[in-house]
Amino acid sequence: MKVAVISDIHGNLLALEAVLEDLKDVSPDMIVNLGDCVSGPLWPEETATILRETDWPTVRGNHDRFLLEDPFEKMGPTDAFAAERLSSDNLDWLRTTRATIHLSGDIFLCHGTPDDDNRYLTEKVEGPKGHLPDEEALLADIGTERSPVICCGHTHIPRVIHLSATGQTILNPGSVGLPSYEDDHPHKHKMEVGSPHARYAVMTKVGEDWNFQERILSYDWDAASREADKNGRPGWARALKHGFYGPLS
Template sequence: MRFAAIADIHGNCLALEAVLADIAAQGIAYDHVVNLGDCFSGPLEAGRTGDLLLLLELVTVRGNHDRYLIELARADMHASDALAYDQLSPRHLNWLRQLPVTTVWRDQVFLCHATPEIDDVYWLDSVSPDGLVHLRSRVEIEAFAKGIDQELILCGHSHLPRSIRLEDGRLIVNPGSVGCPAYDDDVPFYHRVEAGTPLASYAILDKTEGHWTVTSRLVPYRHLDMARLASERGRPDWASALASGWLA
């Protein structure tokens, strides 16, 4: 089995198009691509991204920002969600409503956005009170995986590509972010997540002779076009992230 995993597009349609082209160049069909959520939120091209995703019909799970778009009133949304919401049509929102929180793909791969039970908590990473993002302890990572039978587990949310082997041999993979290489957050403590590159990230998973291997891929695209768009829409933080992979 060979397939691709994408996550955290965040309305960056140019990055998504580049990643999809790279996936096709690797000989992987679109029915062998899974999407781990957070599809639209951001100051970029949510509507265009939605049109493409609905056309492709990728296996997709719902992320926390996808949930905000269908659960919160427009007035209660943070800026990135509100900017995306204003571009989305009822059919895009109905698509989000129909997405599962978790799913099992082809009986072998468990998919979720963040953790199986909570969609806005990092699975593989933790944040210290001084804002340092670091690998979680094995005990904590293992606890989130309790009850999952599949030997390959995929998650997103942190935007950081990671692969962690559990004690029992199960593999957890975060493919990184297609469209948002850096951001800051104040939960549970103020911190920054910075990939350090503007390239779009995804992963290819191969199962040969009963074992999974992971290939992380970084894909160039017209990232400065997206940085300019973010700047025009009053988001210098996004502009810096998209231009460089770092926050200013």
């Protein structure tokens, strides 16, 4: 059994196309999407049109929820850009996403933590940057969820974390479409993976255990960066081009 885990596409059509091309080689049995599909100053409608035609089990990310549920005037520019451009068919598809998914006896999918799509599981933010949480904090955040593999996104930083206390593994595949960003929740900070590549993960069951592989793909990030610039988002343009955010605004 081979499962491709993608997350945080954020409307980056060019990065998604690189992933789709790579998936032809990987040939997984199943592809899952951990959410934050379309928000961002890139190609939300085109991205949603591709995703709508897949049968990928898809989790609703915090940004998917914001653009579905928040009044337009309360949205930040990242969600408003997508909300203004999504067709009713693609909005209807986005509404089919679910907060969490138990994929099988082995695999649980969520966006942030199992009970909060807007809380980091695999990063702890102290000061302006994130770092690996300790095991006690991770156990507290997963609560009663006991699936052997917990897949989450939201932080855009790839990690595989093994919890010795329970034998569980947490996989965060990183982000397909946005390698760094700044955010002001819970306070102003930035996440930086340090390269502009599109990322996703592949997990393969071997006997009773899972092996994990990170796929790190080149694509035309200069074109994505130019699109963000053209749409008035210089921070996104910098992040897409370098994988570093640079100084906080």
